[in-house]
Amino acid sequence: MKKYISPGSWFSFEYPESWHEFEDEAGSFLFYNPDVWSGNFRISASLDASPDFAAETMQDELEQYTDATLVKFGGREYVYSRETFEEGGSWYTSHFWVTGAANMALYCTFTVAKDQPITDVNNVLASLKLYNPMQPACREVVGVRLMEVAAINEAFDWASKSVKKRLKKDFSAKTADSITYLDQLIDEDGSKHQRDTQTRVGLVLGCFLIDEVEGVEWVTLVDGKTEVPALYYSRGGGKFSPMSLKQAGNSVVEPVKVVAKLWAEDDTRTLAQLYEELLGRLL
Numbered sequence: 516m517k518k519y520i521s522p523g524s525w526f527s528f529e530y531p532e533s534w535h536e537f538e539d540e541a542g543s544f545l546f547y548n549p550d551v552w553s554g555n556f557r558i559s560a561s562l563d564a565s566p567d568f569a570a571e572t573m574q575d576e577l578e579q580y581t582d583a584t585l586v587k588f589g590g591r592e593y594v595y596s597r598e599t600f601e602e603g604g605s606w607y608t609s610h611f612w613v614t615g616a617a618n619m620a621l622y623c624t625f626t627v628a629k630d631q632p633i634t635d636v637n638n639v640l641a642s643l644k645l646y647n648p649m650q651p652a653c654r655e656v657v658g659v660r661l662m663e664v665a666a667i668n669e670a671f672d673w674a675s676k677s678v679k680k681r682l683k684k685d686f687s688a689k690t691a692d693s694i695t696y697l698d699q700l701i702d703e704d705g706s707k708h709q710r711d712t713q714t715r716v717g718l719v720l721g722c723f724l725i726d727e728v729e730g731v732e733w734v735t736l737v738d739g740k741t742e743v744p745a746l747y748y749s750r751g752g753g754k755f756s757p758m759s760l761k762q763a764g765n766s767v768v769e770p771v772k773v774v775a776k777l778w779a780e781d782d783t784r785t786l787a788q789l790y791e792e793l794l795g796r797l798l
Contacts, residue, residue: 524651554627569615717771
């Protein structure tokens with residue numbers, strides 16, 4: 516099973532290995548199996564000033580839908596309802612669950628072909644954990660989230676386009692030339708102490724490491740309110756599984772943090788030197 520921790524550490528849950536996160540509307544998180552479709556799972560959360568918000572939301576659901584019932588998974592109570600509909604000549608069922616605690620309410624939806632089992636979602640709901648969003652206490656490493664993937668892609672796209680535009684060179688794979696080109700641009704800009712530059716450089720160097728070293732992959736490091744892309748190196752060659760920061764130890768490195776720290780100490784360091792430093796910390 517994979518583990519997902521929401522932005523802000525509001526909640527977490529475990530979900531099947533075959534599911535992946537996909538882009539959805541703001542505040543909603545979408546998961547499904549892209550290879551063999553077996554349903555779409557969505558989850559979102561809302562906060563309110565009232566400490567009775569969750570209880571009132573669940574009661575409203577029970578009163579609004581005549582077929583709504585109370586069910587339990589993992590000791591947590593949910594209001595459950597469903598709706599069957601036809602689309603494109605096929606029939607589907609959307610299953611709805613509402614739960615929460617104090618001033619946070621959660622809404623879960625699973626849309627699947629009519630009469631198909633929903634065992635996977637029952638297991639997801641049983642694993643759901645709610646946290647205090649005002650005092651996030653998660654200290655874990657989980658699979659890379661869509662938010663972090665977007666940041667990584669943006670950084671590499673920035674490097675590629677900048678090198679192409681200003682130096683008329685290709686920047687598409689890990690080569691000594693690519694690092695030299697990017698180094699040249701940053702020196703010309705004088706932007707080593709700019710946070711955006713440090714972030715992008717750290718992520719680009721991370722992409723190079725993943726391309727070069729087998730067993731290195733992107734993960735998301737959650738430490739209270741800090742949520743960043745990080746590099747995980749599996750020394751035994753095994754597949755990554757969610758773990759606490761304590762368990763991860765030096766198998767996890769934050770490339771952006773390393774770049775910022777090293778340049779703060781000595782901004783004459785080249786990107787090639789930063790890359791070797793990152794490589795050494797992982798291996």
